[in-house]
Amino acid sequence: MKKDLINFIDISKSYGSNMILDEFNLTVRENEFVTLLGPSGCGKTTTLRMLGGFETPDTGKILFDGEDITYLPANERKLNTVFQKYSLFPHMSIADNIAFGLKISKKSKAYINDKIKYALKLVNLDGYENRSIDSLSGGQQQRIAIARAIVNEPKVLLLDEPLGALDLKLRQSMQYELIRLKEELGITFLYVTHDQEEALTMSDSIVVMNQGYIQQIGSPEEIYNEPENAFVADFIGHSNIIDGTMIKDELVEILGVKIPCVDRGFGENKPVDVVIRPEDVELVDPSEGYLEGDVVSLIFKGVHYELEVLANGYEWLVHTTKLVPVGTHVGIKVIPFNIQIMHKPESSDEKAVEIDE
Amino acid sequence: MNNLKKQLLAGPYLIWIIGFIVLPMIMIMIYAFTNADGAFSLEYLSAITTTTNLNAIALSLKLGFLATLICLVLSYPLAMILSSFNFKHQNFVVFIFMLPMWMNFLLRIMAWKLLLSKNGVFNSVLHTLGLGSFNILYSPTAVILGMVYDYLPFMLLPIYNSMVRIRKDIIEAAQDLGANNITVFFKIIVPLTLSGVVSGIVMVFVPALTSFAVSDILGGGKVLLVGNVIEQDFMQGMQWNAGSALSFVLMIFVFISMALVNQFDKDGEGTAKW
Numbered sequence: 001m002k003k004d005l006i007n008f009i010d011i012s013k014s015y016g017s018n019m020i021l022d023e024f025n026l027t028v029r030e031n032e033f034v035t036l037l038g039p040s041g042c043g044k045t046t047t048l049r050m051l052g053g054f055e056t057p058d059t060g061k062i063l064f065d066g067e068d069i070t071y072l073p074a075n076e077r078k079l080n081t082v083f084q085k086y087s088l089f090p091h092m093s094i095a096d097n098i099a100f101g102l103k104i105s106k107k108s109k110a111y112i113n114d115k116i117k118y119a120l121k122l123v124n125l126d127g128y129e130n131r132s133i134d135s136l137s138g139g140q141q142q143r144i145a146i147a148r149a150i151v152n153e154p155k156v157l158l159l160d161e162p163l164g165a166l167d168l169k170l171r172q173s174m175q176y177e178l179i180r181l182k183e184e185l186g187i188t189f190l191y192v193t194h195d196q197e198e199a200l201t202m203s204d205s206i207v208v209m210n211q212g213y214i215q216q217i218g219s220p221e222e223i224y225n226e227p228e229n230a231f232v233a234d235f236i237g238h239s240n241i242i243d244g245t246m247i248k249d250e251l252v253e254i255l256g257v258k259i260p261c262v263d264r265g266f267g268e269n270k271p272v273d274v275v276i277r278p279e280d281v282e283l284v285d286p287s288e289g290y291l292e293g294d295v296v297s298l299i300f301k302g303v304h305y306e307l308e309v310l311a312n313g314y315e316w317l318v319h320t321t322k323l324v325p326v327g328t329h330v331g332i333k334v335i336p337f338n339i340q341i342m343h344k345p346e347s348s349d350e351k352a353v354e355i356d357e
Numbered sequence: 358m359n360n361l362k363k364q365l366l367a368g369p370y371l372i373w374i375i376g377f378i379v380l381p382m383i384m385i386m387i388y389a390f391t392n393a394d395g396a397f398s399l400e401y402l403s404a405i406t407t408t409t410n411l412n413a414i415a416l417s418l419k420l421g422f423l424a425t426l427i428c429l430v431l432s433y434p435l436a437m438i439l440s441s442f443n444f445k446h447q448n449f450v451v452f453i454f455m456l457p458m459w460m461n462f463l464l465r466i467m468a469w470k471l472l473l474s475k476n477g478v479f480n481s482v483l484h485t486l487g488l489g490s491f492n493i494l495y496s497p498t499a500v501i502l503g504m505v506y507d508y509l510p511f512m513l514l515p516i517y518n519s520m521v522r523i524r525k526d527i528i529e530a531a532q533d534l535g536a537n538n539i540t541v542f543f544k545i546i547v548p549l550t551l552s553g554v555v556s557g558i559v560m561v562f563v564p565a566l567t568s569f570a571v572s573d574i575l576g577g578g579k580v581l582l583v584g585n586v587i588e589q590d591f592m593q594g595m596q597w598n599a600g601s602a603l604s605f606v607l608m609i610f611v612f613i614s615m616a617l618v619n620q621f622d623k624d625g626e627g628t629a630k631w
Contacts, residue, residue: 052529052533053532053533054529054532073532073537074529074532074533075532075533075534075535075536075537076535080533080534081529081530081533083526083529083530084526085524085526087524087526087527087529087530088530089527089530089531089545090527090549091548091549100531100534100536100544101534101535104534104535104536104540105535148534149533149534152534152535
């Protein structure tokens with residue numbers, strides 16, 4: 001079991017009447033890649049800024065390696081941040097930018113020069129020492145920002161939507177770079193993003209947040225395959241989220257049809273949310289499906305087709321590799337294992353963000 | 358064809374530049390290098406070495422330097438405070454500081470004269486409080502005061518503008534890397550506002566160096582700056598050659614000071630060494 005490195009304990013924070021975090025608790029262990037994922041305004045950036053030392057919580061405390069750092073100034077914390085806007089010092093060369101933290105901690109010139117070389121190699125920008133910041137592209141600037149942070153050998157690297165400003169291709173290659181960096185450096189990454197794909201690709205553990213509350217913590221597989229509530233299901237990729245009733249163990253009724261599933265322990269005749277991923281919906285001959293419906297739209301997405309099938313008054317989102325023309329009468333089938341049953345949210349907070357369907 | 362059109366567009370500006378900038382300069386040069394008969398002569402240029410002229414130049418440089426320094430010392434903290442304000446009316450407060458700039462320049466100086474005079478507001482107040490009186494009117498101190506009052510906005514505005522351009526996340530990045538407030542100030546804020554400071558210095562020093570109205574009114578004829586000597590040459594003595602020669606010398610001083618300041622700026626921007 002890895003050691004706890006960061007503990008957020010009962011953190012609350014509000015701006016005026018606007019509650020950002022409410023009784024927030026989170027533990028981050030050593031050498032983990034943890035992602036805080038959620039829509040804007042969910043409190044993820046505030047959480048990161050509190051850890052960085054740029055905000056203080058109203059109540060609660062933050063432990064770092066067992067020490068209370070809640071009110072420690074930012075410059076005395078043993079962690080470094082990669083900012084969303086890169087935030088490089090425009091009046092310094094690349095080498096001076098990277099050396100900034102090392103000079104403050106009074107490292108020797110030889111040590112600093114070695115570190116600059118090492119860091120630039122690590123981010124694939126060898127030989128850029130004396131370039132000016134202006135001459136770099138966005139992706140290069142972000143890599144310098146990462147280099148500037150990691151030369152200080154922080155125990156934790158905080159990343160605040162660092163890839164947000166980059167284009168898709170660059171973002172994807174930077175994702176691989178970050179995974180590689182994390183493995184080479186063996187330090188903890190705490191990453192903030194609203195991009196679910198980014199979170200799924202890089203994280204060891206994802207913390208899904210909404211309205212200042214943690215919705216679910218789990219591995220990318222758990223978050224994707226077993227969302228705990230409709231918010232998580234909807235936020236992590238498109239899903240069919242349908243009101244249903246749990247008739248009894250392993251049998252659920254949706255849209256007037258009883259369908260076998262694998263979930264147990266919800267009780268009898270209980271209202272639930274049923275989540276079915278678009279790629280788990282099988283289109284079969286009308287006579288073989290649980291429901292019958294008609295294809296109402298068809299979009300080519302590259303890897304697959306995205307269809308909408310109107311059946312029993314619900315528009316099903318379906319991903320399939322087979323071309324099924326608009327107007328085709330089809331049957332809808334889902335194997336029991338691919339049906340996710342979730343409790344209806346109990347507090348209003350959980351459903352605070354409206355779900356599209 | 359396209360190029361020709363562009364050149365034609367520049368035409369009016371070219372005429373402006375030649376007619377109102379280059380020609381007058383050449384005329385000043387001609388006056389400076391000729392004598393009363395119109396023959397080439399260094400008579401008036403060499404006349405600047407008279408005690409009166411040298412004293413006026415020295416005093417102008419001294420007062421200009423002091424006024425600029427005081428403006429800088431006052432403006433820099435003020436710009437920092439104003440830029441750190443994070444409220445709706447920030448622009449309004451800055452506007453208040455700029456407001457005097459839009460009032461007539463002579464009026465402001467006359468107002469100071471009234472305030473500082475023997476029976477003026479300050480002395481009346483001091484007298485009522487039984488604190489005696491003070492007389493700085495018609496002294497270099499009063500001239501510096503007038504210059505500072507007049508030129509402060511020209512120092513404040515460029516510094517303030519460069520200050521608000523510093524993004525908050527740049528400061529946070531420095532703190533994140535271990536910089537305390539002092540390091541943040543000297544390694545981030547000062548270098549990033551240097552260009553504002555340099556334009557402020559130029560904007561204050563050049564008019565202060567060449568000013569004559571402030572010294573005329575608040576100096577009461579006792580404080581003789583280069584500007585006053587030039588004015589006397591032109592207006593009273595009809596000594597156009599002498600006045601032009603002195604103007605020419607003054608211009609050289611302005612060029613030298615601007616070159617020095619720009620040199621300093623380049624050093625600051627380019628190296629950012631520790």
